[in-house]
Amino acid sequence: MNQEMADRLERLREQIRFHAHRYYVLDEPVIADGEYDALFRQLLELEAVHPELVTPDSPSHRVGGLPLETFIPAEHVSPMLSLDNIFSVDEFAAFEDKVRRYLKTDEPLRYVIEPKLDGLAVELVYRQGLLAVGSTRGDGQVGENITAQLKTVASIPLRFLVDDSLPAVPDELVVRGEVFLPRQAFTQLNRQREQDGEAPFANPRNAAAGSLRQLDPKITARRPLAFFVYGVGNPEVLAASGQKSMLAMLAKLGFPVNQLVTVCNDRQEVEARYRYLAALRHELDYEIDGMVVKVDDMDLQQRLGATARAPRWAVAWKFPAAQATTVVETVEFQVGRTGAVTPVAYLRPVEVNGVMVRRATLHNRDEIERKDVRVHDTVLVQRAGDVIPEIVKVIDGQRCGREQPVVFPAACPECGTPLQTVPGEAVIRCGNRYCPAQNLQKLIHFSGKSGLDIEGLGKKNVEQLIGEGLIRTIPDFFRLDPARLATLDGWGGKSAQNVLQAIEDRKTLGLAQLIGALGIRHVGEVTAGLLARHFADLDQLKAADKEQLLQVDGIGEQTADSLVAYFQDRENRETVEQLADLGVVVRAEAPKQSFLDGRFFLFTGTLQTLSREEAKQLVKAHGGQVSTGIGQRVTDVVVGDKAGSKKRKAEEMGLAILSEADFLTLVNTVNKEER
Incomplete structure (x- = not known):
């Protein structure tokens, strides 16, 4: 039983690591915020019941994702912690009771309430009153140095304002806040991107993150980003008595403080403020997904301290996702690049929080059985995190007898191969490696954001190239004929040349990027990074047996078996060899050694x-x-x-x-x- 639970926890941790990397590092989430919150809460609950199974690398000890390699790392003066989430009046009451027990007091608690902006957290280090370093949260300990980009945000002061009512400016002040894109600016930006033939951003948060991660600050400067301050990383230098007075000091120094920040003197006032902000959220010119409740008194904050990932004196009270009811008109099955066959519900179109929703993923057979979803059911849907649609539950009282169970196919809907059920997995798979649907998704993955990130080769263009017979395998990307490419519908000579140049630019790449791009089962970007740091080059990785792979910290049996099988396969080895013949150069990523090692x-x-x-x-x-x-x-x-x-x-x-x-x-x- 203990081993079963340990295995379950490890699978859950790997899920969370994957989605955290997609969300915090790549800004390309593949599940809704609500789904991620549920996974994280499940992990915390299971680890609370089984503390003996908590591992040092558990996401419960971490905050976010790793910094991108394209920016210089910036180490934080003190950890940029995350916040624990609550979702109800009862959970806030439990939070307050826990604070009281920790402080051993029945005295009234005073709170500061701040809107929880859905943007990108940043740290600004000021030395002698001047902005010296600006960085992202990163993994909470080390972020990405984006000083040049942050200096383009008009609401971030480059130097402190002079205010004689304040004590002397501290030698170093570490300011933290949220960079975001206002709704109107987001709409205008997406309209311009569509006119330029670029894909629109999914939401304002991704747009803000993508803007700050532009290597060229001139591009960031063209994005109308905004900023609100919410705290400092070294509060002792301001000698403020409370959170509210600290924000007042920061305002005097020139930092923008959200006008909706307020003080509540008891639990009832906090609950009333939650209802007020929940009703107001859609009238604001920026996205908020909840409110942050902080104990105001700085001395109490210091006494309460923090856990490994979150302060004990603050909590994020999140809003429920926008919801609506509709009908499941049919369920179809999609085939992914690893052969996983996923059910997708096609819905009677319904508007949810301003967006027309027509589809929702049902994940797998277990999910369908747990929620008892049937064709023609009336269901409650939500855009969890206000982004990705999901079915919350079936409205049982609306059933009339014409509902039909979801019937899973016995054969692949794309190639007709009998489907397989793998022990220990909830998904069903197509085992045909030549399945056209799998090949399509594999090629899209290779050229897409999680692969080589070849500009101009998005999903639609890859589908077009396959349809025209120009690509069939991964090496075919490096064999594209410029003359033939230029004749394609919607292309032309300039577009063809731009894509070919982008492909040429990707011929030299890191080992981790190539491993991740190949689409090896059970090998995501995090695992690819672990392998690249362990093996000196691709040849060593290809030759590694299971025992050698298991020596890599973070690699389990399932992943090791998958890697061995991949590189033992003749066609896969030929793919890698053909890439080398076509001029693809893989850089080794072993850390540089010197006599400073160990110091x-x-x-x-x-x-x-x-x-x-x-x-x-x-x-x-x-x-x-x-x-x-x-x-x-x-x-x-x-x-x-x-x-x-x-x-x-x-x-x-x-x-x-x-x-x-x-x-x-x-x-x-x-x-x-x-x-």
Whole structure:
């Protein structure tokens, strides 16, 4: 039983890791926010019952996804934690009771209520009143340095305002807030993208995230992004007594504070504020998906502290997804790139929160049986997270006797191959590797965002190329004929040349990107990254047996079996060999080794020659690691001007103390040794 539960938890964790990466890193979620919340709540509940099965790498210890490789990492001064979610009056009451028990008090609690914007959380580090570093949340510990992009957001101050009523400006202030795209700006942006032949963004959050992750800040500058501040990462430097007074201080320094932020003096006022904001949300010019409730008193916040992923003094009270009732007119089955056959409900069109909904996924047979969904049923549907439609439940009282059970096909709806049921899996699969539907999805995956991300080769264009007989296999992308491409309907010489150049640009790629693009079963982007960091090159990975694969931290039996089977298959090996023959070069991604390996550097005080970020990047570039606090692992402490308690503690511990000049000499020595 314990092993069964351990296996179940690991499958759940892998699901959450995959969807967290899609949502936080790629901005391409494949499930609704509500579905992700349900998975995460399920994990927390199971781990609470089975604490002995909690693993160090569980998503319950993490906050978000890993930073993108295209940006320089930016380490946060203190962790950017997430928030626990609640969905009802009873759950808020339970939150308050837990706070009271922790504080051992019956005294009234004062709360600050802030709208929960559906944007992108960012950190802004100000030194001597000037914006020095701006970054995304990333994984909560390390984000992406997007300083140049954030400087284009007009509502983010580049320097503090002068206000004589405030104490002296702190040497370093770490400001946190949310960047978002107003509704009207989102509509205009999508209209322009459609006119330019680009795919519209799915929602304002994805648009904001995509805007900030533009490598060219000039593109970001053309997007009318906005910003609201909600807190700081080092509140002690402001000496504010409460959350509300802290926001007031930030407003005086020039930061925009949401006008709907308010104070509630008891539970009843909080509940009333929730009802008010839920009714107001659709009238606002920006998306909110709930409200954040924070204990106002800073001393109480400090006493309450935080868990590994969330503060104990705050909670996100989320709104229910917009819902409507409609009828299931039919259920059809779609075949994915790994052969999984998924039921899709086609609905009588119904408007849900301003969007016409016509389809909803039913996931698998277990989901259909659990909800007892039948053709012609009246169902409650919602756009969970206001994005992806799902069937919430069947309205039993509306049944009239003409409803029909969903009948699963015995054969693949695309190629007619008998379908297989795999033990331990809820899905049914088509085992025909030549199934045209699987091949289509595999090729779309290879050229799409989760693969090589070839600009101009979206789903419709890939379908067109297959229909014209121009591509049949993955290597065919690199054999496309420019003259033939230019004659296709809707293309022309310039479009053809742009696509061919985009393909040429992808001929040199990282090992992780190629592994992920090949579409190997059970190997997503996270797993591809693990493999790329472990194996020196593609040849080593191809030759690895199951035992060698299981030595990779994070690789389980199922994934190892899938990898071995993939690279033992003759056609798959030929695919990889043909890519090499066509000029595709795979870069090794093994970390650079140097004699800084095993050394942990701590920086304290103000450096004169380097910024703090530049210094940290020099350490990491030569194999060393950076720490944010004094601990047993720290080997070297680099001190600048006005170094304080960290320097004194390092001296007490007998650690090596380096000046900035000493550090630069060390780095120059490393450079000479490694040439």
